[in-house]
Amino acid sequence: MNFKKSACAASTITLTCLLASAASAQSLPPPGQDDEGWRHTLGFYLFTPLRTTGTSTVAGVSADLDLDLGDVLEVLDFAAAGRYESWNGDFGIIVDANYVGIEEDATLPGPIGASVNVDVRQKWFGILGAYRIADGTYGAANQRYTIDLQGGIRYNSIRQEIDITTPGPTTPPVLGGDPGWVEPVIGARGMWRLNDRWTAITSLDLGGFGAGGNDLQIGANIGFDYQPWDRTAITFGYRYFSVDFSDTLSTGAFAYDVTQHGPYFGLKVFFN
Incomplete structure (x- = not known):
């Protein structure tokens, strides 16, 4: 295998592994949280991709990727993500932050003995406004549901x-290189309370739209919140994530x- 292709593949593994899920916080107040005035949710998340496929390009050299979770975990250095939401009535403010990184060293084969360092970081920080467009009940038990729309900007690097x-x-x-840019983000989410402990959640977010070379970034989730304690819930489900980024740097094509x-898995804490 060409070493440039190998190193390029390792970098993209890290860029796309264990990105935090943009799973929901709360437009639907959890059981036990006061629905009046400002209400808040702080969440921490981990996304564990079972399959990663696509193409990575560094310095004009591309490598095809087809990785399972074991391949991803072998190269992971550090990943952290959090999401904060604050709601008052039908209006919400969302702050979403993500970071993942790797720094890996290797020695090239052959008599020269050259060493290689692969340094990869991805981070984004988003601020969005949200509006709850539906708030009602369904079924014989009159369980509550909500639907909200979101929109804002995100710095991506x-x-x-x-x-x-x-x-x-x-x-x-x-x-x-290390390109960074600001891009628009839009999203939608539905939440359905199943009983006093369980809530079903679906969400979709779209970003990029060509800004900074990011043609389109998609995150789609379906999952559940399980709330065994008054102010804390365990959140989990399944996530689809895709991104299509390209740029031309001084060293060549980068994509x-x-x-x-x-x-995905996570923990959410609720407070007023």
Whole structure:
């Protein structure tokens, strides 16, 4: 295998692995939370993709990806994500932050003994407004449901850098780069209370729309909140994620076009 392709693939594994799910916080107040005045939810999430497929490009060299969860976990360095929502009546404010990174070292085969460092980081920070367009009941038990729409902006940054060090006085240039951009984000979410402990959730968010080279980023979730305690819920479900980003840097074409799917897990805390 060409080493550039191998390093490029490793970087994209990290960029797209364990991204936090944009699973819901609460337009539907959980059992036990006061529905009057401001209400708040703080959530922490982990997305574990069972399959990652697509194409990564660094310095004009592309590599096809077809990875399972074990491949992803082998290269993970650190991932963290959180989501805060504050609601008053039908209006909400959402802050969404995500970070994932890897720094991996390797030695090239052959007598030269060159070493390689692959440094990859992805982070985004989003601020959205939300409006609850439906709030009603369904079924014989008159369980409550809500539907809300969301929209705002997100700062997104992707780093894919490959640094090759060789013996001797010359130093090869670092391949890749660290582009960042601001993009629009829109979303929709439905929540259906099943009983005093369980809530079903579906959500869809779309971002990019060509801004900064991000043609389209899609996140779709279906899952549940299970609330065994008054102010805390366990959230879990299944997520689909795809992104199609491309740019031209000083070292050449830089891109990744990746699709993932797998379970997500998280914890949510409610307070007034």
